[in-house]
Amino acid sequence: xxxxxxxxxxxxxxxxxxxxxxxxxxxxxxxxxxxxxxxxxxxxxxxxxxxxxxxxxxxxxxxxxxxxxxxxxxxxxxxxxxxxxxxxxxxxxxxxxxxxxxxxxxxxxxxxxxxxxxxxxxxxxxxxxxxxxxxxxxxxxxxxxxxxxxxxxxxxxxxxxxxxxxxxxxxxxxxxxxxxxxxxxxxxxxxxxxxxxxxxxxxxxxxxxxxxxxxxxxxxxxxxxxxxxxxxxxxxxxxxxxxxxxxxxxxxxxxxxxxxxxxxxxx
Numbered sequence: 001x002x003x004x005x006x007x008x009x010x011x012x013x014x015x016x017x018x019x020x021x022x023x024x025x026x027x028x029x030x031x032x033x034x035x036x037x038x039x040x041x042x043x044x045x046x047x048x049x050x051x052x053x054x055x056x057x058x059x060x061x062x063x064x065x066x067x068x069x070x071x072x073x074x075x076x077x078x079x080x081x082x083x084x085x086x087x088x089x090x091x092x093x094x095x096x097x098x099x100x101x102x103x104x105x106x107x108x109x110x111x112x113x114x115x116x117x118x119x120x121x122x123x124x125x126x127x128x129x130x131x132x133x134x135x136x137x138x139x140x141x142x143x144x145x146x147x148x149x150x151x152x153x154x155x156x157x158x159x160x161x162x163x164x165x166x167x168x169x170x171x172x173x174x175x176x177x178x179x180x181x182x183x184x185x186x187x188x189x190x191x192x193x194x195x196x197x198x199x200x201x202x203x204x205x206x207x208x209x210x211x212x213x214x215x216x217x218x219x220x221x222x223x224x225x226x227x228x229x230x231x232x233x234x235x236x237x238x239x240x241x242x243x244x245x246x247x248x249x250x251x252x253x254x255x256x257x258x259x260x261x262x263x264x265x266x267x
Contacts, residue, residue, distance in 0.1 A: 028061035028221030029095045029113075029188045031081060036090035037244060038076035053090045054246055056239065060188075063215050063222040065232035065252075068241035074225040075193065077241070081223060082191045083110050094189065112136075115182030115220070117192035117211070123166045123174055123181075129159070132166065133180045146184075153180035156217075157210050172203040179210055183218070190220050194227040208234055 035053035054077060058064050068074035079085045080092055083099050092099040094110070102110055123132045133150040134142050154160045159176040162169060169177075175195050182190055192211060196204040212234055215222045226232040233252050240248040 027188060027219035030060050031056070031058035031189075031221065031223070032091070032093040033057075033077075033081075034091040034093075036077065036080060036092060037088045038073065038080055038085075039088065039244065053087075053244065054241065056246070056249070058221060058223070058237075061219050061221055062237055063212070063224065063235040064237045064239060065224045065226040065235035066239055066241065067226050067229065067232050069243070071227060073241050073244055078191050078193065078223060078225045081189075082114060082116055083107055112185060113187060114189040114191060115185070115187040117175075117178050117182045117190065119175075119178075119193065119195075119198050121178075123169075123177060125165065125167045127166070129154070129162050129166065129169075129177055132177055133184050135181060136185055150180065150184055153183050156180070156214065157183075158206075170203075171199050172207060175199065175203075175207045176210055179207070179214065183214060186218075188220050189223075190215070191223050191225075193225045194231045196227050196231060204231075 033054050033056045035055055037053040056064075066074035066077060068077075076085070080087045081094070081099065083102060086100055090100070094114075097110065099110060124135060127135065130147065130150055133153060134146065137146065151160070154162070154177070157176040157180045159173060159180060162173050162177065166174070166177075175198075179192075182192075190211075194204070195207040199207065208231060211222070211224070222235065224231070224235055226235075226238075232238045236251060238248070238250055238252050239246060
């Protein structure tokens with residue numbers, strides 16, 4: 001079935017805004033991490049032991065940025081939540097489901113319930129733009145309305161009208177299409193990596209605008225592995241890791257469109 005998973009009908013249809021915050025249950029998932037260790041290693045020369053691991057509780061619908069030293073630790077934690085790898089130890093639960101214990105068809109179903117935005121899983125050059133967006137879905141379920149949903153997502157992400165061989169598209173265009181691909185199955189959880197690692201600063205900022213806009217529109221839980229502080233502060237919450245341990249966990253002012261719109265309306 002691949003890394004993207006199969007079709008799932010969860011979350012709001014494309015074009016429908018989520019419940020207003022505070023007016024009803026969130027459309028996102030809750031995440032619970034208990035003493036999660038993603039990488040190995042022994043005690044340091046000074047005799048310090050391994051960190052206890054990462055313990056976090058993420059409420060439904062929150063946007064969370066992970067910053068880490070070394071940078072790979074945030075990616076490793078993202079992969080554990082995504083069900084792409086198992087932690088060395090600890091527990092990972094998403095809406096009460098023990099992700100670290102899933103396998104086979106159950107793991108495939110979990111993959112189908114989350115979106116993934118990562119340059120490590122690029123667009124397929126043999127497919128058209130639209131078919132790349134539809135790639136996570138089972139071929140038998142791609143009907144007319146599904147193609148219409150893909151077209152609306154391309155419009156929402158600013159990639160409508162993009163055509164030609166995928167390999168000739170700009171990096172920014174490809175990231176916009178990857179976001180549409182991650183959203184085609186209406187996931188309640190989206191896991192993303194910082195586009196700044198492969199784009200210039202202005203292009204990365206525009207892609208992050210798309211990601212935070214769609215988070216505000218659809219209400220999914222967002223976990224973003226951020227490579228820099230300017231990316232992390234776009235999320236509602238920032239968690240910093242050093243050598244696999246949480247050293248800072250704070251709410252940020254946020255830069256999401258919902259907050260900006262509320263400020264504009266309040267005046």
